[in-house]
Amino acid sequence: MASFAKNNDKAERSAYAPADNAMLVDSMCVITLGINGPIPHDHPKVTFQDFPAGIARIREGLQRHGFTGNIITWEKDFPIGSPTQQQAHGAFKPFCFYDAAKAGYNLVLWLDASIRVKQRIEPLFEIIREKGYLICQEKHTVGEYCTDAALKTLAVTREEALQMQSCRSGVLGLNLHNQRSAEFLRQWRELALDGVTFPGPKWSGVLGWPRTASDDPRVKGHRCDQTAASVIALKLGMNEWMDEEGFSAYFDIDRQSVRRLQEWKST
Secondary structure, three states: OEEEEOOOOOOOOOOOOOOOHHHHHHHEEEEEEOOOOOOOOOOOEEEEEOHHHHHHHHHHHHHHOOOOOEEEEEOOOOOOOOOOOOOOOOOHHHHHHHHHHHOOOOEEEEEOOOEEEOOOOHHHHHHHHHHOEEEEEEEEEOHHHOOHHHHHHHOOOHHHHHOOEEEEEEEEEEEOOOHHHHHHHHHHHHHHOOOOOOOOOOOOOOOOOOOOOOOOOOOOOOOHHHHHHHHHHHHOOOOOOEOHHHHHHHEEEOHHHOEEEEOOOOO
């Protein structure tokens, strides 16, 4: 069940209600999930995990920087209808967005539990409101981290995917009053449920892991929700992404504080 942290007492509005700039603060929401548990069999072994600690850190960071919106967290149960992390890595994210929409929020910002908030994030919500989304660049291409099977469901070739910039999925914002962003979310959830696009090995042909994502030596693994989000966004023309400098001004990533993995494949 989701946990709702209220920073105001305004009544919640129905999802996808018309935007009301006078009540913008009431529709801002940060969402995050941190559930300890098993991960896919083709991912590195977990040696430590404490995702709830990451959620507590996000909440404290938002409060320290005077965040005026609300926070929804999942710490025990996945959203209704969502695959578990073991079934499909990261597939819960679109379902968390839908739950936030049902609770009456239209400006929704996802933060992975590994994220550290460095300053006030209200300017990011202004970007989400005006542009319809906040998407941040990753350093690699889609094609480097996409299984052969996922290429088919995403309807792109390997060569096309190698020309596509990958986005980050650890920080992603949507304005759910925006039709294009709503369509992005619909497609993201659909792919999360197809049993093909999200599942896949973290590493393939590197770090001692067998080459299972693809026979193509340029492929290093699969990035699940991130790969799917990248292709959907680019196909929808959602291609104005925040660069590394912009991302780093607002956030740090501290994965080791919430989960540690034995990245090298043990023999």
